[in-house]
Amino acid sequence: MPELVFFSGTMDCGKSTLALQIGHNRSARGLQGVIFTRDDRAGEGKLSSRLGLVTEAVEADEGMDLYAHLVDRISRGGRADYVIVDEAQFLAPVQIDQLARIVDDLDLDVFAFGITTDFRTKLFPGSQRLIELADRVETLQVEALCWCGARATHNARTVGGEMVVEGAQVVVGDVNQQAGEVGYEVLCRRHHQRRTTSASARAGALSPDVLPVSSA
Ligand SMILES: Nc1ncnc2c1ncn2[C@@H]1O[C@H](COP(=O)(O)OP(=O)(O)O)[C@@H](O)[C@H]1O
Numbered sequence: 670m671p672e673l674v675f676f677s678g679t680m681d682c683g684k685s686t687l688a689l690q691i692g693h694n695r696s697a698r699g700l701q702g703v704i705f706t707r708d709d710r711a712g713e714g715k716l717s718s719r720l721g722l723v724t725e726a727v728e729a730d731e732g733m734d735l736y737a738h739l740v741d742r743i744s745r746g747g748r749a750d751y752v753i754v755d756e757a758q759f760l761a762p763v764q765i766d767q768l769a770r771i772v773d774d775l776d777l778d779v780f781a782f783g784i785t786t787d788f789r790t791k792l793f794p795g796s797q798r799l800i801e802l803a804d805r806v807e808t809l810q811v812e813a814l815c816w817c818g819a820r821a822t823h824n825a826r827t828v829g830g831e832m833v834v835e836g837a838q839v840v841v842g843d844v845n846q847q848a849g850e851v852g853y854e855v856l857c858r859r860h861h862q863r864r865t866t867s868a869s870a871r872a873g874a875l876s877p878d879v880l881p882v883s884s885a
Pocket residue numbers: 678679680681682683684685686687717718719720811813
């Protein structure tokens with residue numbers, strides 16, 4: 670039975686790499702996929718991984734009907750054996766419903782990849798709809814780590830290394846940004862709740878918690 674599978678995890682845990690591997694293994698067996706993405710860091714119409722691999726993709730713009738795109742492609746004689754969607758958190762809920770329809774009406778597997786929650790720990794609307802509709806939600810096995818060594822479960826947005834909690838839900842960016850730039854860092858829940866990034870932990874370790882008190 671074809672399935673809608675949501676592969677989810679934090680930023681930088683290997684989602685795009687797995688998407689590329691699934692596509693590669695299927696194309697090695699002569700299958701042809703349709704790859705959608707939205708707002709990839711590498712630019713429009715790209716699916717890129719930090720391991721350096723990149724492939725062409727269809728940019729799933731806001732308002733694009735993904736089901737109609739597949740039907741149109743097939744009715745023009747094009748092939749579609751499966752569908753991959755990266756950065757699925759950025760899709761509108763209605764587009765996730767279209768992915769479910771691709772599975773149910775066109776009998777195609779749909780593999781969607783995305784982060785579940787934003788920098789404020791709130792579900793992205795696209796991810797929420799995926800959790801509601803997916804046949805399976807898979808957590809990636811390669812765990813990204815917090816600076817403390819625990820499994821990273823949350824995404825922090827940073828400015829100059831410090832965690833921020835105000836701003837738009839969508840700001841395309843990367844981990845390991847230069848000082849001063851808006852960036853991201855993956856943290857365990859404890860350090861996300863305490864807003865302790867690697868930079869602030871380092872700064873805290875350098876300045877003593879208690880000032881020396883003179884007895885004189
Ligand atoms: N130089 C490197 N050597 C080995 N693995 C790397 C290197 N750079 C990145 N990675 C791996 O790539 C992962 C990020 O892959 P990517 O597919 O871009 O993540 P995501 O799509 O989840 O943000 C990292 O967790 C790490 O395992």
